[in-house]
Amino acid sequence: MRSSRESVLKDVQRITSEYGFGNKWGIKVDRSPSYGGGLGLFATRDFKENEDILTTHAYAHATNQSHCDGCWLSKEDGEIDKLFKCSQCSFVCYCSRECQVKMWPIHKLECKNMSIMLKRHCAPLPGMILLTRLLYTHRANITRNGSLELINNLDDLWANDNKMGKPMEYLLNFVQATLFYTQEPRSTDGALLNYTKKIESHVTSYGEQNIMILPFLAFINHRCISNIFKVHGHSNKLEMTIVASRDIKKGEELYLDYTKLEYRKERLEKLHKYFLHKCLCSICREINDTGSKEKYYRCQDCSCNGRVDIRWKSPSLKQYHAICLKCGKEYDAEELEKKGNIIKSNIKEEFNKAPLEIKEMMIKLYTQHFHVLDFFLAEELDKDALVSLNDVFIFKRIQLQLDHHFDPCSLTSFGIVGDFYLKLELKNPDLAAYVNGFTSKTAGGLTVPPKIKQALSNPDCYFDKTLLDQPKYGGSVVRH
Ligand SMILES: C[S@@+](CC[C@H](N)C(=O)[O-])C[C@H]1O[C@@H](n2cnc3c(N)ncnc32)[C@H](O)[C@@H]1O
Numbered sequence: 001m002r003s004s005r006e007s008v009l010k011d012v013q014r015i016t017s018e019y020g021f022g023n024k025w026g027i028k029v030d031r032s033p034s035y036g037g038g039l040g041l042f043a044t045r046d047f048k049e050n051e052d053i054l055t056t057h058a059y060a061h062a063t064n065q066s067h068c069d070g071c072w073l074s075k076e077d078g079e080i081d082k083l084f085k086c087s088q089c090s091f092v093c094y095c096s097r098e099c100q101v102k103m104w105p106i107h108k109l110e111c112k113n114m115s116i117m118l119k120r121h122c123a124p125l126p127g128m129i130l131l132t133r134l135l136y137t138h139r140a141n142i143t144r145n146g147s148l149e150l151i152n153n154l155d156d157l158w159a160n161d162n163k164m165g166k167p168m169e170y171l172l173n174f175v176q177a178t179l180f181y182t183q184e185p186r187s188t189d190g191a192l193l194n195y196t197k198k199i200e201s202h203v204t205s206y207g208e209q210n211i212m213i214l215p216f217l218a219f220i221n222h223r224c225i226s227n228i229f230k231v232h233g234h235s236n237k238l239e240m241t242i243v244a245s246r247d248i249k250k251g252e253e254l255y256l257d258y259t260k261l262e263y264r265k266e267r268l269e270k271l272h273k274y275f276l277h278k279c280l281c282s283i284c285r286e287i288n289d290t291g292s293k294e295k296y297y298r299c300q301d302c303s304c305n306g307r308v309d310i311r312w313k314s315p316s317l318k319q320y321h322a323i324c325l326k327c328g329k330e331y332d333a334e335e336l337e338k339k340g341n342i343i344k345s346n347i348k349e350e351f352n353k354a355p356l357e358i359k360e361m362m363i364k365l366y367t368q369h370f371h372v373l374d375f376f377l378a379e380e381l382d383k384d385a386l387v388s389l390n391d392v393f394i395f396k397r398i399q400l401q402l403d404h405h406f407d408p409c410s411l412t413s414f415g416i417v418g419d420f421y422l423k424l425e426l427k428n429p430d431l432a433a434y435v436n437g438f439t440s441k442t443a444g445g446l447t448v449p450p451k452i453k454q455a456l457s458n459p460d461c462y463f464d465k466t467l468l469d470q471p472k473y474g475g476s477v478v479r480h
Helices: 005-019 097-119 126-139 147-153 168-182 186-202 264-275 282-288 333-351 356-369 375-380 383-389 391-404 411-427 429-442 450-456 465-469
Strands: 027-031 039-043 052-057 060-062 203-206 210-213 228-232 239-244 307-314 319-324
Touching (some): 060 126, 097 126, 126 147, 126 168, 126 186, 126 210
């Protein structure tokens, strides 16, 4: 458990000042007033446009097979002529013996698992590799300039103010998939979950596949108009320098544009999808102040099934109204909220003590009144019971996960969604067809993800097929 946020800030300031923040590097970590009390990076002296501010190295990273695992230089981009694979796992690639030797202390811990995974026709995802590397370095207590200590102090932003982003199930399933890859005991899941949250909040990516943790840069917040940019080192892309994109005054917060996209709509979509947050930067707050309370009731009096949001009717008078974002129908906001709160508190109160069949009815009632995106209420209910209770709710969970996870054919989604697919296919073919329709949209024409099909025909199957006949579970995920 982390201690209070103030003591975390003190620890972070101590570690970063030992690294040279404040003197060698003219920056410091402090509370950022903008985002609900999170941390940010601030200039402690003036910087000129194009001046280098800080150069630092990745602490842990993962890449795909077209890049060298030791320096991230790529064959595809013509930065190096050739790559060779590790002779034992035939998975990670290097440009030189020097890079291989440099990576061996960490690679020797994962090499065997990679071979096992490949024999099962699955490649570990970069996210899993990064997560595992963090776990191994933590276990071996490998620290460079306090960076491990810093990572352990990074806010996971999940427990605090992050109310957007992927549902918790996404993280839990990712951890399960990583346990499957590492063959670690289940008791490791707490440590893995802890690091998954940190990765979700602080990872730096280059393209889709190259991801790394740069602990000293992890405090930089996003702003839609930034004052710095990042450049990779020439001979080692795992080294990163931040540079002032305009003159910066002492005391100013340093802001990066996480998305590097020109159009605001695209920027916000990317922030939501990849960086898990609604943009609260000063620019967006000005443009965006609709007063939305984001209650997400369900449109009741017509068949549009839309999301009813409560927002300003008149921003100047700060008057609220409730409006369906699909059909535009207006509701009395106060009435709707009152009714909603009564239903919510009744459901919450009764849910945990109710017998199964009553729980099922209550969920049906819940889904008639609230939109699927209101999953924060659902989270307060008993999650395990929800999974096995009824198709309607299972479907909603899938939809949520697909909404937040874009590639249903990846191994992660396979872990996440596969379990539910099986349940649905067994329990309700119509609903399964509907979900397949939904995934075909998101996966560009695919129906059942091939990796699920492949896994089911594999003798080392990820699913315990003997459980498929049990009507209550309709299949369950197991580790071998
Ligand atoms: C790389 S961290 C930045 C440091 C972070 N403020 C902290 O306290 O650790 C990224 C996280 O900061 C928050 N954040 C950064 N920029 C934001 C913005 N423009 N709007 C809302 N949240 C932001 C989000 O929670 C995001 O997941």
